[in-house]
Amino acid sequence: MTQCSQSSESLTDYVDGLVAPADRAALAGHLASCESCRGLVEDLTRLKDAARSLGPITPPAHVWENIQASLPSSRRQARSQWLGLAAALVLVTAGAYLFTRVTAPPATSSDTAHAGTGNVGAPATVETVEDELAKAAQHYEKAISQLEAVARQDNNALPADAAAKLQVSLAQVDKFIAESRAALVTEPQSEPARDSLFAALRKKVEILQQTVALMGAMQRGDRETTARVIDGKKS
Amino acid sequence: MGESAAFEELYRAHSPRLFGLTCRMVGRSHAEDLLQEVFLTAHRKLDRYRGESSLGTWLFRLATNVCLDFLRSRGNRNAQVTGEFDETFAPEEITAGRTGRVLGVVDKIDLERALADLPPGCREVFVLHDVEGFEHGEIAGMLGVAEGTSKSQLHKARMRLRKSLS
């Protein structure tokens, strides 16, 4: 094979989609005529795809047993509320994950990697889409009911104006959820109907999370966070 | 939901991804201990978690830090300092780039094995970038290095893996 002066770093950038648009065409032109560079790009792409497909690894059962045995036995009662919330957020995350998997277009090898999304599985087949959608909806609903329970538990802790605002927001989002559901019953295959149902469920989760965050901030006497949440601003 | 059930649920949902991370970052033989450390630390700090990022992201950052601390402390003992990156390429690594296609279908088990043999530094960058999907800017922040270092280490890791898998 003849030597080629093209730097291999630039080919790594090419595989990652990091080559500037102006240089990309020239590089593509070089690849069309240089077998050695083309081979390297194919290898690097193959390697990158293989790395992306390395999935989670389930730890052996004794790891959890060791953790459980090492957890402190007595805890202040206040913590259980936060752990309940944490568990609810786990479910929200799981729901969002399923939702992404069902709707995300299959990534191509030349795509820039998505930051922090972890291993997104292969695109779902048509048969599994319905099933995964149903599961995702269940996750959202479970999360919502848990967040509602936490929010109800401490309802008196909310200032009157925030509580009123919350009631209005929840009533609106509930109405929207009902409408989306009705649309989905009429047209079960409609993607816009599915999208709006999930958007509505996500919105409700978001409202409830903000409420719980607000109550937590107030319990800690954290005025800055309290004011931020009431104003509906994200940090 | 009771506290222990909630925490177990948290573990069930997130431990596989975090165990994959720890296995690849520090090696299988230390991964269980570090995963345990991650969840015990999470349990201690959970009341400081305010819901500003997803719990998955929060736990992932925590796990990454636990792995990096471990590698740094071990590096100090074994003179394999993680933060110290070797920027140079051996001559055979450069010529390896000039031989056209050498890889067939990459077997996952072979890749895991080759990954474990990578020197620390470029291995962490490869895991965070190619396996976990972070961008160089984020990785540079996590490792406390320049973005260019993250890029060159990734390139080095890929070229080494290509060589050992060919």
Ligand SMILES: [Zn+2]
């Ligand atoms: Zn070339």
